[in-house]
Amino acid sequence: MSGKGLEKTLQKLRASVNDGKYYEAQQMYRTVARRYNKQGNFADTIRLLHDGSVLLFQHKQYGSASDLANYMLDTYKLAHTPVDETSLDRIVELLNLFPTADNSRKAFISNAFKWSKNEGNFPEGDPELHDFVGTMLFNEKKFNLAEDHLLLGNNHSAEVIGKLAYQWAEDEKVQWKGVYLARVVFQYLANKDIHHASLAFQNFVKTAGFQTIVAESKVRRAPADSEASSVPVFSDPWMNFTQLLLLTVQRDGKDLFTELKSRYKPLYGNETNFVELIDDIGLAFFNIPKPRKQGNMLQEMMASLFSGGAPGAGGNPLLGLGGGNATSGAELD
Incomplete structure (x- = not known):
């Protein structure tokens, strides 16, 4: 026409x-x-x-x-x-x-x-579409839905999701707000996306403000670095854990990663979703095989015979942490 x-x-x-x-x-x-x-x-x-x-x-x-x-x-x-x-x-x-x-x-x-x-x-x-939808839902305070889209977005999405994590934690009044930061950063890192994980971390810290920083520590970001640079130490152990993990995956730090897992196991070990994400990160960056899931062989056999399916392992919801078993004295090494 x-x-x-x-x-x-x-x-x-x-x-x-x-x-x-x-x-x-x-x-x-x-x-x-x-x-x-x-x-x-x-x-x-x-x-x-x-x-x-x-x-x-x-x-x-x-x-x-x-x-x-x-x-x-x-x-x-x-x-x-x-x-x-x-x-x-x-x-x-x-x-x-x-x-x-x-x-x-x-x-x-x-x-x-x-x-x-x-x-x-x-x-x-499309990431641009995810960014628009995610930002729109974030502005409507539909944090759960917004997060799903922002994780699939672009650089702007990663910046917004850092702010979202802090505001969501504020609304939920959790003891350690960094748990909401961790769930975002760990998902990025499980997909080997350091860039967006870092943007989310930086914007969470910026939104949280200086009140979360209690000290500074010196770290060498790579073994070849001649001088150590300063990084903040936070009052929130989840923020310290997340920062250390970000630093570790940017170097040949398999041993450091293993030590980090052990040091912070009391913080995240009871949360199935976090355990799986940490294992995914170990596989993605350091080729550490994921642990095989242990099941009850007799139960699995009976479930198979009667088509009932093997019983699944329980676990608290990802956000049901509340900081109850967090080690508040954890320090940044």
Whole structure:
């Protein structure tokens, strides 16, 4: 379709919306979009549906607007629209128009990630999109959901997740706020991502402020370094543990890693998720095999015979630490 023809169609549909004929307009948008798609005019379809969705959102017709927004994403998939700045900007604009409490927003987000996985270069979805969604959820104080997206984001995401970890800990009023930092940094390091782990750590410390620092210590960041540099010692043992782990994985420190695990085992040893993450980090950086899980052979055999499945090991939730068995006197070596 020529540009002039599309503009004429858009004007007609906009007039219908502005006249309050919302349902009629929605059906017209869908009918024209189907016709364009059959003709292979995907660019026209996308522009039409995006324009209609924005206009319906502005008129607070959220159900109809969401319907057209998802139809636009379906056309993205049909047309194999690449993940680029233009295609992402349309999604971001529409996401900003969804009411916070609208359940259809979740479906739109899920649909957007399905498209970005199929047409982009990242199996977990586009990092820029994860960053936008994660930051949006962080600003809404939906910390758990935000963390899932920010961990898959970009440099900005890592900075935001450091702030998120501190604010989440503040809201939960835990004894040692660094446990929320540790869960983020350990997940990054388990994927051998030192850069984002460091950004998250730095922004957590920056958000926490100087009140958490009780002293300074000297460390050589690598054996070849002639001079030691200063690093802070924190009142929070989880922050000290996390900092030491970050320093250790940046050098040939297999023995140091093993010592670190032993020294801080009383802090994290009762938390299954942390134990597994530490083992993952040992494998990723130092090629230390993960311990084989020990099971009751008789129970496993009986479970197999009766198709019941082997009993799983218990463990407290990742956030159920509360600092109860933390060693408050742990020092940075």
